[in-house]
Amino acid sequence: MFHVVLVEPEIPQNAGNIARTCAATGCTLHLVRPLGFEISDKYLKRAGLDYWHLVNVVLHDSVEEALLGVPEEKLHFFTTKSSRVYADASYGEGDYLVFGKETKGLPNELLLAHPAACVRIPMREDARSLNLSNSVAIAVYEGLRQNAFSALSTSDAEHRLDL
Secondary structure, three states: OOEEEEEOOOOHHHHHHHHHHHHHHOOEEEEEOOOOOOOOOHHHHHHHOOOHHHOEEEEEOOHHHHHOOOOHHHEEEEOOOOOOEHHHOOOOOOOEEEEOEOOOEOOHHHHHHOHHHEEEOOOOOOOOOOOHHHHHHHHHHHHHHHOOOOOOOOOOHHHOOOO
């Protein structure tokens, strides 16, 4: 459905949780080097549980490589520095949801090059930021909601209670 791009992620547990979200939603996960962990890191694997076979993971050596050829209208850069709220953006199949490293976010030059594509998740002024894996989940599910959850299977009816 979507492409989730993590630019220089630092914490393996976050990347593992995000991989699990991608597995559950059919999103492709792009990891941009340098990574703050090894791909074989036990914390990364543990956080992703047994979902790794469901995730398409693509490694890139730079953010430019990860976004090469992607049209501007397909890009969404998540940052605390934008005035535009993420829910006001329109998300379509194949869009790229781009997130920065946990300690610094996305590089300013990237944000300045794509100001119309920058969005933020609202929070209290005195809070610095949300957890990266929570931010990705918020963004992915907003995109899915806008697309009537069409990318998700509805064949699991036997697991639901009709209340």
